[in-house]
Amino acid sequence: MSTPLFNRVALVGLGLIGSSIAHAARAKGAAKEIVGTARSDKTRARVKELGFLDQVMESSAEAVSGADLVIICVPVCASGAVAREIGTHLSPGAIVTDVGSVKGSVVSEVEPHIPERCYFVAGHPVAGTEHSGPDSGFAELFEGRWCILTPAAKASPEATEKLRAFWSMLGSNVDVMDPEHHDLVLAITSHIPHLIAYNIVGTVADLETDTRSEVIKYSASGFRDFTRIAASDPAMWRDVFLSNKDAVLEMLGRFSEDLSGLQRAIRRGDGDALEQLFTRTRNIRRNIIEAGQETEKADFGRIETIPSKKD
Amino acid sequence: MSTPLFNRVALVGLGLIGSSIAHAARAKGAAKEIVGTARSDKTRARVKELGFLDQVMESSAEAVSGADLVIICVPVCASGAVAREIGTHLSPGAIVTDVGSVKGSVVSEVEPHIPERCYFVAGHPVAGTEHSGPDSGFAELFEGRWCILTPAAKASPEATEKLRAFWSMLGSNVDVMDPEHHDLVLAITSHIPHLIAYNIVGTVADLETDTRSEVIKYSASGFRDFTRIAASDPAMWRDVFLSNKDAVLEMLGRFSEDLSGLQRAIRRGDGDALEQLFTRTRNIRRNIIEAGQETEKADFGRIETIPSKKD
Incomplete structure (x- = not known):
């Protein structure tokens, strides 16, 4: 065990990310004490049962007093309200951070509420599963994954370094960039893929009943991968699209233009144009494998892990 | 070992599907002898080295003579030409099938070349990986996966039943439907998801170099799943879109309409509309899990199987 x-x-x-931080920080000995709170009575009661916190508090004001690290783990659009609630209750010298998937809006909404004697460094652990809630957290979630910190211009370098050390201890690789750049990169790597997955699953949900049940039956042929992405937390993703509107609309515009081009190629029967694109996309995959972000091992539907219906 | x-x-x-059929048929003892051919000298030479066939023939005419089951395992648009080559060399009573992802066009292009005394039953094993070529085949590919047979109206029921028995022996669940219905269902479960994946990876390929390398770095946040799908065999997929044009354009039209609706909701900041869709899509996921086509186990990036860069 390292020194806390x-x-x-x-x-x-205390959803997926909050509860995973608690499990990971405890497993790695990153903090002497880990406390927390959640807005709903039900979540707080459940966390008490699960027992992964030293104390479950009734309010965020109470939770943050005496803490030297405060992590806001709520959907992006709720961060500002939380900051307003906790601002006057923060202990001098406390570092405040968050875990939101959008950084520009969080920085502008949280920072005004952080008192002079505290330090706000926005953050985004690029990790998650399609599950949500306090039962879904686990200590290994951040291992080998990126955590991006986006300190505002006036943030203290010492606070950023201490937060970097914390996320490294939890197993993450830490990167620092500015909030706007983060939002553009994540729009294309994460936000647009989620939007597209939600969209195609929605298209299927609108099919007539007979066809829909066959789509479910044959989902392993590609569609299934989209449903996994589209099963992520609705409130969290609603907030992502509302708060990263500009970058998402910019990237969505590019995506739609390209899709119209493909549609035209199919309509015209232009096989060369199709094959050319399909060949070019293989290189991107190769780059990802070379960057150590994926394995070359074939994924043939994780058939080996599929339990029986009642499992 | 069962009776062949x-x-x-x-x-x-002898690509991914052809070589996997060879491995599976041998493992299950489904045939006394398994022979085959491929158009390129390189593939035939490689298959001889790999040794999974009893004989590698120089031509398809030679390969099919004396066979009581002929399986055409080439990209969809090449099926007609293969049928023309082999038609006069088929043995009386032979069953001919294929493995193409589109069935309407295959039936209309292959059937005219099959002599009266032989039986054509089109087929589609709904299985695959993102790898291609004779080295990528393995015996377990079809286990627990669907195989859809689409016999034409005049096909012999006995031939269909014998082919069903063959695919069952290889581990598949076999379904029978008409070719047009197959093409509509697969358009949405498989063809559109592949098209979208190719498209978004193409959009990324067009980004400026700096942003592109960061997209690769942070790909685990959603984009990576699309690159896997978009790494599938280019020639095979070109043919799928050329030969299932109508169903693909129909489904793509619905997808694009829905995407415009989402785009409008984001532009207007309509959080309710977004959350409503994101909630509705969770049900489809639940249905797929209940249908035994997927596990509830969280997929957090298959981090546990990622080998080191040089592995």
Whole structure:
């Protein structure tokens, strides 16, 4: 066990990410004490049962007092309200961070509420599963995954370094960039893929009943991968699209233009244009494998892990 | 080992599917002898080295003579030409099938070349990986996966039943439907998801170099799943879109309409509309899990199987 980096870590929000931070920080000995709170009575009661926190508090004001690290783990659009609630209750010298998938809007909404004597460094652990809620957290979620910190211009370099050390201890590779750049890169790597997956699953949901049940039956041929992505937390993703509107609309525009081109090639029977694109996309895959972000091992539907219906 | 269903199975085309059929038929003892051919000298030479066939023939005419089951395993648009080549060389009573992802066009292009005394039953094993070529085949590819047979109206029921027995022996669940219905269902479960995946990977390929390398770095946040789908065999997929044009354009039209609706909701900041869709799509996922086509186990990037860069 390493020396704890913080005396008391306070988690505001105890869903997949909040609960995983608690499990990971405990497993790695990153904090002497880990406390937290959640807005709903049900979640707080469940977390007490699960027992992964030292204390479950009734309010965020109470949770953050005495903490030297405060992590806001709520959907992006709720971050500003949380910051307003906790601002006057923060202990001097406390570092405040968050885990939202959009950074520009979080920085502008949270920062005004953080008092002079505290340090706000926005963050985004690029990790998750399609599950949500306090039962879905686990200690290994951040291992080998990126965590991007986007300190505002006036942020203290020491606070950024201490937060970097915390995420490294939890197993992440830490990168620092500016909030706007983060939002553009994530729009294309994460937000647009999720939007497209939600969209195609929605298209299927609108099919007539007979066809829909056959689509479900034969889903392993490609569609299934989209449904996994489209099963992610609705409130979280609603907020992502509302708060990263400009970058998402920009990238969506490019995607739609390209799709119209493909549609035209199919309509005209232009096989060369299709094959050319399909060949070019293989290189991107190769680059991802070379970057260590994926394995070359074939994924043939994870058939080996599919349990029986009642499992 | 069960009693072989066929004396000699001839495979025309030895890529991922052809070579997997050879491995599976041998493992299950479905045929006394398995022979085959491929158009390129390189592939035939490689298959001889790999040694998974009893004989590698120089031509398809030679490969099919004396076979009681002939399986055409080439990209969809090449099926007609293969049928023309082999038609006069088929043995009386031979069953001819294929493995193409589109069935309407295959039936209309292959059937005219099959002599009266032989039986054509089109087929589609709904299985695959993102790899291609004779080295990528393996015996378990079809296990627990669907195989759809689409016999033409005049096909012999006995031939269909014998082919069903063959695919069952290879581990597949066999379904029978008409070719047009197959093409509509697969357009949405498989063809559109592949088209969209190719498209978004293409959009990324067009980004400026700096942004592109960061997209690759942070690909695990959603984009990576699309690159896997978009790494599938280019020639095979070109043919799918050329030969299932009508169903693909119909489904693509619906997808694009829905996407415009989402785009409008984002532009207007309509959070309710977004959350409503994102919630509705979770049900489809649940249905797929209940249908036994997927596991509930969270997929967090298959991090546990990622080998080191040089692995």
